[in-house]
Amino acid sequence: MRAVRGGGRLRVGLVGAGIVGAEHVRAARGSDSCAVTAVCDIDGGAAQALAGPVGASVHTDHRRMFGEAGIDAVIVTAPHALHAPMVVEAARAGLHVLVEKPMATTAEDCTRMIDACREHGVLLAVAHIVHFDPLVRRTRDLIGSGEFGAPLFVTHQRSAHYDPGTRPGWFFDRGIAGGGIVLNVGTHGLDRVRLFGGAPVRRVTGTVRGRPGMDVETDALALLELANGVGANLALTSRGAPYLDETAVVLEAATLRLSRTEGLFLLRGGHAEPLAAAEPEHTAAAFRAQLEAFAAAVRGGAGEYADGAYGRSVVAAALAVYESAALGRTVEVADPAVVP
Secondary structure, eight states, rough: OOOOSSSSSSSEEOOOOOOOHHHHHHHHHTTTSSEEEEOOOOSSHHHHHGGGGTTEEESSSHHHHHHOOSSSEEOOOSSSHHHHHHHHHHHHOEEEEEEEOOOOOHHHHHHHHHHHHHHHHHHOEEEEEGGGGGGHHHHHHHHHTTTTOOOOEEEEEEEEOSSSSSSSSSOOOOHSSSHHHHHTHHHHHHHHHHHHHHSEEEEEEEEEEEOTOOOOOOOEEEEEEETOEEEEEEEEEEEOOOOOEEEEEEESSOOOEEEEETTTEETTTTTTEEEEOOTTHHHHHHEEEEEEEEHHTTSSSOOEEEHHHHHHHHHHHHHHHHHHHTTOOOEEEOOTTOOO
């Protein structure tokens, strides 16, 4: 891989001036390793609003930004179906890439992105932000210690608003978003399942439900089997539930309960022992840690990141939920990382 070396901060361009793009810009402010020096959005006003406070150049054409902005790397936060063509174009321009999850809307596009970045010698990282969440890291450390035995099951529950008007309109266009709550919100849960269960998803039995007049699903249930035999399930709902984002990891001698709103707990002997509280600053800390790790990896260091193969495995698992729901039966996940 072509590493960026020399002094000074990594010069990063951002494509997509929405809410997630703003989180990346915020993470870069005050960083010693990188700076957002260019912002692109088809809405020039939105790009200006995000670029102005950090002194970044403003663009409405990502191709021109790639070629003219003098950047080393790019963060892609555009609508899902645009990830693949933008990443391929960035690779051809010699730019390292951090692309938001879901990596793409098809496994084939994920492979195309991987191949392009490999061909042009640039790093491809997928922004699976939960890897950098302090409570997720604490949970992974506890699982990895072996103190409570190996994982047996992982369960994940998440609620989210999925009514028109609760998010930008393109989220409800299947051609652009690639799907609804499963591919958008559920990929966070599928990511946790893989992280905590220790292997990619191999087999899926899923069902999805939508609402009249909507192009995408808004609710889903899935039973999952990982490649190492660990069982898991995923429950996603949008119908009136208060905010819930919770994962339980059933180990041989105890259970770990991770709640985005309450914190991390150790369950054993009929008692819940609090291990760490949920803090509002955890999200900002995760975005900063992710960006610093990306910059370190681009410079040839040991920065942690989710690579293209990992990102593809999460997309493949989400797509298997759709396939299973359509066929009405259990399906195998179509991903090269999974050994049948």
